Amino acid sequence: MNAARHAAVQPSDLRERCRQLLANGGSMHMAWAWFPKPGAPQVLYLAAEGPRAPLQVWRCDASNGSLPSLSTIAPSLSWYEREISDLCGVRFDGHPKPEPLVLQEGAAPVCPPLAPDYPPDSPMSFTRAPIQIPFVVGKDVQELPFGPVRADVMESAQFLFFYLGEHILHYQPRLFFKHRGMEKRFERLACGAGAVLAERVSGTGSVAHTLAYCQAVEQACGCAVPPRAQAVRVLLAELERLYNHLHYFGHLADTTTLKVGNAEGKWLEEKVKQLNGRLTGSRLLRNIVVPGGLRTDVTPPAGLSSSLESLREETAGYLAKLAETNSYLDRLITTGELTAAGAWEHGATGPVARASGIDQDLRRDHGYALYPQLRFPIPTRKAGDANARAQVRAEEILSSFGLIDEVLQTMPGGAIRNAPKPVPKAEGLGWAESPRGALFYAVHLDTDGRLARVKIGSPSFANWRVFQYTVRDSNMMDYAINEASFGLTVAGCDR
Amino acid sequence: MPNWTLFGLAHGTATTDWPAAGPDAGQEGVLGMPRFAPEKCQSGCRECVEVCVTQALSIHPDDPARLNLDYGRCIACQLCVEACPTEALTASGNWAYAVRERADLHWQQALHTTEAKQLRNAVSRTFRSSLHIRHVDAGSCNGCESELQALNNPFYNLHRLGIFFTASPRFADLLLVTGSVTYAMREPLLAAYEAMAEPRWVLAAGTCAVSGGVAAGGYSSGQGLEGLLPVDVWLPGCPPNPAALIHALLVLLERAPPKVKGGRHE
Structure with missing residues (x-):
């Protein structure tokens, strides 16, 4: 490393x-x-x-x-x-x-x-046993177990609420129902095949995951990635941030019962996903990044810049409209407050940390791919509430459009891959600032140069732990808004 | 204070006419499962088998010169397409892989002329224009959920087809399952199915639900729905795109025919 x-x-x-x-x-x-x-x-x-x-x-x-x-x-x-x-x-x-x-x-x-x-491929024995959590007992205290199968199309996770009227006395998330043992699945694979697996750890973070993984392998094997591949990697990573953040606003508008705001956000997300499909063959931007560079070149079609420009204008108008909608802001301001000290101590990351005043972003602090050659603002807020988290993401959307434009203007030519030679017993550490925050991959190779151990440190693992502290002593009716404002995935946490 | 209703109306209609009329399924450029041309396959070459992470491609147990191809395990990662030296496997835009029989996802040397299987419970007219779905994530990567959530965006607008997601399994006609079925989700999944009233149907959505996908096996991940629930429609894809999901729902409702038979896309 x-x-x-x-x-x-x-x-x-x-x-x-x-x-x-x-x-x-x-x-x-x-x-x-x-x-x-x-x-x-x-x-x-x-x-x-x-x-x-x-x-x-x-x-x-x-x-x-x-x-x-x-x-x-x-x-x-x-x-x-x-x-x-x-x-x-x-x-x-x-x-x-x-x-x-x-x-x-x-x-x-x-x-x-x-x-x-x-023993390889043998399932654990499992007989469900009573859970060990602190219970709250008292007059009129109600217990609400919610999940693991939740309403609508949601990822599986269970949440236990103990509440009095609207007041949440205690909240216990029970995650890891979706634990698939993904880190174990990497073992004994060749480094190249690992990229395909990394893309499928957290589906809406496919680019960030494979990028962090590939950079870990490249470090382990001492491999330099060609400039064109570095530029395309930034393009893909920012398109991923775009569709994730747009999804986030659609979802946030839904939890505040702003129906047109919800439809508009989801429609903008769909436009970016369709653009991803035309550009790379995959709506989730999969099957492009590989250790050493890219598997196939990404050639921006004519007219891409102008369609991105109209999308940027449309998005900016949408975000401005949200920012002046009182019914929406009323539900966000002071909801789910996370102090700077709490965010720092508990290891919050990404837009959640930046909304609590912590100025960190791996793209700038530990630059990778083409990022060290690009200039972009890192928005922060001090309030630490749901509104601050939304404001940080809104500014990041506009900054992503800027980054994409700059990369397209200055796209270098040349080779797209410099395949790494596996180095036996090598180790590497890679990272990426995913749409949800800092993502780390640690890779240990065996004596044959195959994967012996891959560790995935995901932002949702960090932020789910932090999230629970913002729920205690809050209101039941704010819960869904608060959860949406954190923008978490369960798959990334559970792996 | 903005007027959202006017703002929305000013945008006009965003919804596609597909599949009733018009070709725009919104999937321009999207790659699907690789196309297989066995006559171009070079005997004894193992390039594609070596790179396939999910063992969708393997050497035929009875004939080492032949390939076994199971689209039910395919994650459309395109590694085999890149590895194949003779273009026996090529990239395609074929993503509508919904079938009623699991066997139809296996490449078959000769097409059997058996009648297409009737649904276990024939979908009566009552349900054909109104279907309620309970989705259960049994251990996915969230890719399938991302595409399922897209079904209710203004472009696909699933409601126009009379298909709705519902919160309670008691109100649901269809159990739509994603994920490989982890040890911890097995029991909640079966409980959701048990809570549904008859007649009820099951759709395995995504390669993980069909066969376990990239997560199959290991200490905590399952192998999909085979042998666990009576599946009516199998839809591999990683993830299946929203149009593929709509096609699968219409196949279930007998409002669209399957496009794949014996592993061959029409």
């Missing part, structure tokens, strides 16, 4: 080192484990001394199967540690909430599923 600084850390030094990093304004991005040797898990931490400081990877051998928990110092690591316990069998001593997270109560794998000795 040549782009990040590496350090071997002794388990006994771990807590102090983490405490110091946070005291100096640093943050812990994610943690994952893998098995360099069977039966000997190693835990890796991704840290940084500040938003723009170089990334650091700390390695810590969990030789006796346990490590000190960092969750009380860095709450953003809490879910990562629980996930490592579930899937790699490492215990974290002193974890404030050590119960299973990714695996449901009653799931009983014969050994940790990500261990190399887990």
Whole structure:
């Protein structure tokens, strides 16, 4: 992982080192484990001394199967540690909430599923067991279990509400019903095939996922991507941001019962998806990006710039209209407030973090593809409410149109791929600022240069954890609006 | 304060006339399943089999010179098209792969002349112009949901066809399932089906629901609906686009014929 600084850390030094990093304004991005040797898990931490400081990877051998928990110092690591316990069998001593997270109560794998000795393609045994959550008991307190099958076309997840009248006393999201074990599916694949899998981890983040994955492989194998491929990658990534953010506004308008606003947002999203289809053959922009560059060239057809320009005007008019609709704004302002301190401490990312005043964006802070050569604004807000989150996304839409235009104007020619040669036992770290925030891929290759372990650190995993803190003590009638304003996916979180 | 109604009306009609009239299904340039021309296939070459992530392509167990092709496992990733040295597999715009029999997604050397299967419960006239759907995400990547949500946008406007999504399985005629059916979603999925009144139908939407797709197998992911629920229409695609979904719904309602038989798209 040549782009990040590496350090071997002794388990006994771990807590102090983490405490110091946070005291100096640093943050812990994610943690994952893998098995360099069977039966000997190693835990890796991704840290940084500040938003723009170089990334650091700390390695810590969990030789006796346990490590000190960092969750009380860095709450953003809490879910990562629980996930490592579930899937790699490492215990974290002193974890404030050590119960299973990714695996449901009653799931009983014969050994940790990500261990190399887990029998291939054998399903876990599973008998649903009672769930372990804090219950709220009191006069007139109502319990509402909602999901995992929810109304309309929605991703599956369960939410438990304890409420009194309209007032939510306690809220517990239960995710990971959709856990497909995608990280395990990468194992033993060739690096090229992994790109196809990465596109199908979180469908509406296909480009960001495959981009982060490919950049991790390219780093591991020391491969330079040709300039034309770098430019096309930015084009695809910004088209993905466009259709996702437009979907977001359509959905947000729906939750505030603004029917025409909903239809208009969905219609604009459809126009971008149709444009994606004409440009790449895939409405979700799949099957183009590959380690080393692109699989097929993307040739912008004549008239693309002008159709994008009229789409930009239409979108700007739509967003301006939303911004002056009182019935819509009334439902957003002060809904689901997330303070800057809360967003930072719990590791919020993407537009959610930027709406709470945290000025970070991987496209600028740790530039990749063609981004270092492009200038674009990173919008932020201080209010941290649903309206601030919408405002940040609205500005990002307009900035994406600008980026697309600039890339189309200056599209370099030349080769589209410089295929990497797999380097045995190499490791790489890749990242992308997806429409939902910071996305990381860590890739470990085996002695044959095939994938031994792929870790996906997704923005929805980070933001779902943060989201629950904005629900407590809020109103039932604001819940759907608040959830929509976070713009989360379940697939990205559950993987 | 903007007047949204006028704003909407000023835009005119956004809805396509397809499929009743007009060719615009909104899928210009969209690639579908690869087209297979076995006469061009070079015996002994394994290029496509090597790159296929979901084993949609495999060597025929009885004849090592022949390819086995199962579109029910195909994710339309185009890797085989790029790998094939003889153009036996080529890119196509064929995405309307809804079939009533799972076997029709397997490439067959010779087309059988058997009658098309009648629906398990023939769809009576009552349902043909009014169908209510309960969707269950049984472990998808959210790609299928993205395209299902598009069905109610102004371009496709599913309501014009008399087809609606409903919240309660009690009111639903059709269970539309996406995803590979993870261990944790199996029970909620079966509970939703049990809650539906007869007559009821099942549509497996997307390659994951048909065969497990990229997630098939492993410790937590399932293999789709086969053997789990009585499926009436199978629709592979990764994801199936909104027009392919509409076509599948019309196939179910016997308002459109399937376009694929024995793995061959008409």
